Amino acid sequence: MSLEIANVSKSFDGAEAVLDDVSLAMHEGEFLALLGPSGSGKTTLLNVVAGLTRPDRGRLVLDGEDITDRHAGARRFGMVFQSYALFRHMSVAQNVDFGLRVLPRAERPPKAERDARVRELLDLIEMGDLGARYPAQLSGGQRQRVAMARALAISPKLLLLDEPFSALDAQVRQSLRGSVRELQRKVGVAAILVTHDQTEAFAIADRVAVMNTGRIEQIGTERELRDAPASPFVRDFLKAGAG
Amino acid sequence: MMARAVLIALALAFSVLFIVLPVAAIFTRAFADGPGAWIAAVTEPETLAAIRLTVLTALIVVPVNIVFGLAAAWAIARFRFPGRRALLVLIEVPFAISPIIAGLCFLLVYGAYGPVGGALQPLGIQLMFNLTGIVLVSLFVTCPFVMREVLPALSVSGEDEEHAALTLGASGWQVFRLVTLPNITWPLVYGAILATARAIGEFGAVSVVSGAIRGQTMTLPLQIELLYNDYNTTAAFAAATVLALLALVTLVLRGIVDAIQPARGATP
Numbered sequence A: 001m002s003l004e005i006a007n008v009s010k011s012f013d014g015a016e017a018v019l020d021d022v023s024l025a026m027h028e029g030e031f032l033a034l035l036g037p038s039g040s041g042k043t044t045l046l047n048v049v050a051g052l053t054r055p056d057r058g059r060l061v062l063d064g065e066d067i068t069d070r071h072a073g074a075r076r077f078g079m080v081f082q083s084y085a086l087f088r089h090m091s092v093a094q095n096v097d098f099g100l101r102v103l104p105r106a107e108r109p110p111k112a113e114r115d116a117r118v119r120e121l122l123d124l125i126e127m128g129d130l131g132a133r134y135p136a137q138l139s140g141g142q143r144q145r146v147a148m149a150r151a152l153a154i155s156p157k158l159l160l161l162d163e164p165f166s167a168l169d170a171q172v173r174q175s176l177r178g179s180v181r182e183l184q185r186k187v188g189v190a191a192i193l194v195t196h197d198q199t200e201a202f203a204i205a206d207r208v209a210v211m212n213t214g215r216i217e218q219i220g221t222e223r224e225l226r227d228a229p230a231s232p233f234v235r236d237f238l239k240a241g242a243g
Numbered sequence B: 001m002m003a004r005a006v007l008i009a010l011a012l013a014f015s016v017l018f019i020v021l022p023v024a025a026i027f028t029r030a031f032a033d034g035p036g037a038w039i040a041a042v043t044e045p046e047t048l049a050a051i052r053l054t055v056l057t058a059l060i061v062v063p064v065n066i067v068f069g070l071a072a073a074w075a076i077a078r079f080r081f082p083g084r085r086a087l088l089v090l091i092e093v094p095f096a097i098s099p100i101i102a103g104l105c106f107l108l109v110y111g112a113y114g115p116v117g118g119a120l121q122p123l124g125i126q127l128m129f130n131l132t133g134i135v136l137v138s139l140f141v142t143c144p145f146v147m148r149e150v151l152p153a154l155s156v157s158g159e160d161e162e163h164a165a166l167t168l169g170a171s172g173w174q175v176f177r178l179v180t181l182p183n184i185t186w187p188l189v190y191g192a193i194l195a196t197a198r199a200i201g202e203f204g205a206v207s208v209v210s211g212a213i214r215g216q217t218m219t220l221p222l223q224i225e226l227l228y229n230d231y232n233t234t235a236a237f238a239a240a241t242v243l244a245l246l247a248l249v250t251l252v253l254r255g256i257v258d259a260i261q262p263a264r265g266a267t268p
């Protein structure tokens, strides 16, 4: 899988541009972090990639195919929301099953196969016994993992994570960081993680894209960004966070 | 302690005087001449026709209300569009103005001499003084109920779950049926019950546009007034018991909804 974001711009209600000519290319199986201050357009960019927000200009190309006009469901990108957005009235197992349940009849696996897949995913997130629980009965970390399993259930081509750890305390955050990275490697899926925490970005991602006021200032590894910041903003932003 | 006892006694006395006694009086008066007279009065063709018309009206009005209320609440909760605030205010109008004025407005616009009614007249379409007119004004007076109950629930249930369902491949209809609707089921049922009660009991607006054709365009409330004015007191009260029973059914339904709702909330 290779994804190319080409010259994407977006503004809401004719106001100032929230995304301003954003371009970036992702490699096979890469873990990319979008790092930037609040309001810099990270979530908007993720929503454009997910198909939840339509860009005003620019294209999205997936494996050589233009998917700009493809609707969210047909893209098969698994998304984990900042609020987790678990279905409140469904059990954990039903949440994870959702992506399989809504498949067209012809593509939908038989119930037994679906159940097996759900069990496999629940084991993967080490919540095998909690399938019958409802989201309200879970801890924050458990909810986060269910959201992850639900996104993985559709065998996504790309995983989109919007500040998935921001609602958790520091300790849980650190341990989940490791397990998310491990899950992503195990499944072999490319991922984009949105965060405003540079420690998190550098700890988890192969490359980090630094965003500011709707533009990507620089993309690179921690080394590249620190040794050769492309703009004063990147230099100051990384310095501020490190200090 | 003393104050509490006094307050409770006051509340009880008030309920008995102003709620229990009048309702009990209807039933006592209706059965004053014995159950035979009650049955005879209720099965009288004109009264039966009125019951039928009232139920039919509710059966048309409430589903339309549900669809319209859902659509309006959805649009207001999920989209920013010009006129959104106006819609929010406009939808309260039926609650703010007197039903009889509503009836007169409909007559002015949709009656034979109104702009819409007049235009339809040559085509042989008459909107007022028949079932259509009764349904139209009933729709008007009941239209805020469903939307008002659903909108707050829809606003708090948020877009995130719907977006998540979309990224998981659900179609628009699947999102609505599997994600949105379960989150607003109880407010929806509640609004529908309130709308039903109002549709059944509406007098003022309907009396203006019904045309009062005996046995044809008389709803139950209108029929009751007619019988009463004819000094046919037993029949009037017998018909009133039917209306009261219909209202009691909606009250019981409401109680059931209230009882179930918190239980569901505890295990979301």
Ligand SMILES: Nc1ncnc2c1ncn2[C@@H]1O[C@H](COP(=O)(O)OP(=O)(O)OP(=O)(O)O)[C@@H](O)[C@H]1O
Binding pocket: A012, A018, A036, A037, A038, A039, A040, A041, A042, A043, A044, A045, A196
């Ligand atoms: N639906 C919308 N309508 C209008 N403006 C919006 C909308 N969504 C986002 N914006 C604006 O776009 C800008 C970028 O928002 P975005 O949510 O992408 O920022 P972010 O980088 O994710 O910030 P945070 O770290 O706080 O989540 C903000 O100024 C925001 O007010």
Ligand SMILES: [Mg+2]
Binding pocket: A042, A043, A044
């Ligand atoms: Mg954001």
